[in-house]
Amino acid sequence: xxxxxxxxxxxxxxxxxxxxxxxxxxxxxxxxxxxxxxxxxxxxxxxxxxxxxxxxxxxxxxxxxxxxxxxxxxxxxxxxxxxxxxxxxxxxxxxxxxxxxxxxxxxxxxxx
Amino acid sequence: xxxxxxxxxxxxxxxxxxxxxxxxxxxxxxxxxxxxxxxxxxxxxxxxxxxxxxxxxxxxxxxxxxxxxxxxxxxxxxxxxxxxxxxxxxxxxxxxxxxxxxxxxxxxxxxxxx
Numbered sequence: 001x002x003x004x005x006x007x008x009x010x011x012x013x014x015x016x017x018x019x020x021x022x023x024x025x026x027x028x029x030x031x032x033x034x035x036x037x038x039x040x041x042x043x044x045x046x047x048x049x050x051x052x053x054x055x056x057x058x059x060x061x062x063x064x065x066x067x068x069x070x071x072x073x074x075x076x077x078x079x080x081x082x083x084x085x086x087x088x089x090x091x092x093x094x095x096x097x098x099x100x101x102x103x104x105x106x107x108x109x110x111x112x
Numbered sequence: 113x114x115x116x117x118x119x120x121x122x123x124x125x126x127x128x129x130x131x132x133x134x135x136x137x138x139x140x141x142x143x144x145x146x147x148x149x150x151x152x153x154x155x156x157x158x159x160x161x162x163x164x165x166x167x168x169x170x171x172x173x174x175x176x177x178x179x180x181x182x183x184x185x186x187x188x189x190x191x192x193x194x195x196x197x198x199x200x201x202x203x204x205x206x207x208x209x210x211x212x213x214x215x216x217x218x219x220x221x222x223x224x225x226x
Contacts, residue, residue, distance in 0.1 A: 034155055038215045043146045044207065046155045088215055092156075100150055100203065102217045 006103035023091030032094040118218025135206035141186035142208035150203040
C-alpha cells in the first residue's frame, strides 16, 4: 500500500527565512500529489497539486513544490516565510485507486 | 502523535440504503472535526465542520439532509449518507483538531453504492 512520509514533525523559523518541507511517498505507479495547509482552528486548504506536466508546481501564497520522480519526492518550498504561514502542512498522495494518503503533517512555527 | 480512527475503511451498499461512517479520536478530545470528500482525480472538498454538542456547519452545495453529521461526544463524530445513490460513491475522510492547532486524519472510507 502506498505511504507518505513527512520528515519533520515541527519546524521553527524566523520571518524571511527560507522553507523546505520534505515529502516522500512509496508507490511506483502514477500518482497525483498534493500539499495542504491547515491554519490554527481552520479546515484544510489546498496549497498546490501536481497531476502531470511541469514538475515544478506553483501554488498559492508564494509556495511551490517540485516533483522528483526518481526520488519519489514532492518537497514544498517557500523562499521567505511570514508569520502568517504558521500552520500545519500536509503532503498527500493519490494513486490508482483514488484514495488519498496523508503524511503525518509538519507543524510550522514562524517567529516574528 | 494522536490517532484518529475512521470506520469502516470500505463499504459497499445498495442504492437507497443509508450508511454511517464513524470518526473517533482515540487518545484526545476533539471539539472540532472536519468531514471531506474526494471526487475522482480531484483534491479533497470540505463538506462540513462538526462541533461537539452543536449542529454541524455545512459548506455551500452540501445537502445537510443527505449527509447527516452528529458530533455527540468529544471523541466521536459520525457521517450518515442517507438514501445513498451511485453518485455518492466516493472517498470520505475525517480529521480531528487537537486543541486548536494540530489536525489528525482518519484513514478514510471508500463508499461504493451499487
